[in-house]
Amino acid sequence: MRTGSGIDTVSWAEQLDARSCVLLRLGDRRFALAADQVSELVAPSRMFRFAHRTPGIDGVILRRGRVVPVCDIAERLIGKRLTSRRYYLISKRRQEAATDWIALPVSGDCELIQADLTAAGPSDSPHVAAWLSHDGEVIEVLNLGALTPGMEPMEGGAGSAALPEAQA
Amino acid sequence: MRFEPVHKTPAVRTEQIILFRSSNQIFAISSASVQEVRSVDSLAGASMDIDEAGVPKVRHLLKRGERSVYVVNAALHFGLRPSPAALIFLLRKTRVGLLIDGIEKMTTMTRLQALSPAFCHEERVWYRGLTVLDQNVIPVVNPQGFLTEQELLQLDAAAGAVLEAPAACAPEVGLTP
Numbered sequence: 355m356r357t358g359s360g361i362d363t364v365s366w367a368e369q370l371d372a373r374s375c376v377l378l379r380l381g382d383r384r385f386a387l388a389a390d391q392v393s394e395l396v397a398p399s400r401m402f403r404f405a406h407r408t409p410g411i412d413g414v415i416l417r418r419g420r421v422v423p424v425c426d427i428a429e430r431l432i433g434k435r436l437t438s439r440r441y442y443l444i445s446k447r448r449q450e451a452a453t454d455w456i457a458l459p460v461s462g463d464c465e466l467i468q469a470d471l472t473a474a475g476p477s478d479s480p481h482v483a484a485w486l487s488h489d490g491e492v493i494e495v496l497n498l499g500a501l502t503p504g505m506e507p508m509e510g511g512a513g514s515a516a517l518p519e520a521q522a
Numbered sequence: 523m524r525f526e527p528v529h530k531t532p533a534v535r536t537e538q539i540i541l542f543r544s545s546n547q548i549f550a551i552s553s554a555s556v557q558e559v560r561s562v563d564s565l566a567g568a569s570m571d572i573d574e575a576g577v578p579k580v581r582h583l584l585k586r587g588e589r590s591v592y593v594v595n596a597a598l599h600f601g602l603r604p605s606p607a608a609l610i611f612l613l614r615k616t617r618v619g620l621l622i623d624g625i626e627k628m629t630t631m632t633r634l635q636a637l638s639p640a641f642c643h644e645e646r647v648w649y650r651g652l653t654v655l656d657q658n659v660i661p662v663v664n665p666q667g668f669l670t671e672q673e674l675l676q677l678d679a680a681a682g683a684v685l686e687a688p689a690a691c692a693p694e695v696g697l698t699p
Contacts, residue, residue: 404549408641
């Protein structure tokens, strides 16, 4: 089984049984994140902007005394930025032993579900870590490492995804 | 009789900073890294023009003894809209004079937060980190981050040509160190 560097090696079966995921909405579409990558959902707050050169980072917000960068992933996933009132989904990114936080603007409330996951295949986009089915809808489980800046690419293109790619 | 040692609460470490404006944005810099604050007017006769295409943010240099100090336009350095500048920070231990719009105030910061790894371009050299003052997030600049070694080499080469120019150019005026 291929895993990215920094990810504990566990069996394929253990990874792909029922997992807790958080459903999030971007515009009219729903996506999912592994629940252990989600810290909290917060109401919109003031965003601070300052000069920088990293594409994809809009600014930062203050949350519990911590400065958290805001990254609008909607443009990459649905083709347009979120313009309506939005919440911030504070997500955790892990690489090796380090964890940092990033705020993802989302369109509305999020939902915690249990779902069986299917690992992403070699033909899937890099931002897809896995797939799940919920309420008759097939939903992409997102790979934050491929969607947000500052994460080094990992073997198999899994980025910081907690779900390894499966070998046929 | 044994007395328990008294554990004193460690004093909060503070750092004096200067909040300054460039192109309507606020930045912070450690007070200790600023050697002098001069007005643009006071240095008008002491600066020489320099034109190095590879470093457009530097258009003037000052001679301080044997050293050339390059005046970096802060707005251009940060990629902001150019704005009328009134002051120059002459920075310690660098060959940089920072051209800014003005000073907001002097204050202290108690906590410097590292930039998130999500910021992964030039800003990691520009800034020491971020601080929060009165519920505002302010970037704290790195005094060493205004000119790279390569830019200094380019500027030194251009400055050599300027300083060797005939006396028809503006005369050198040595500044008090």
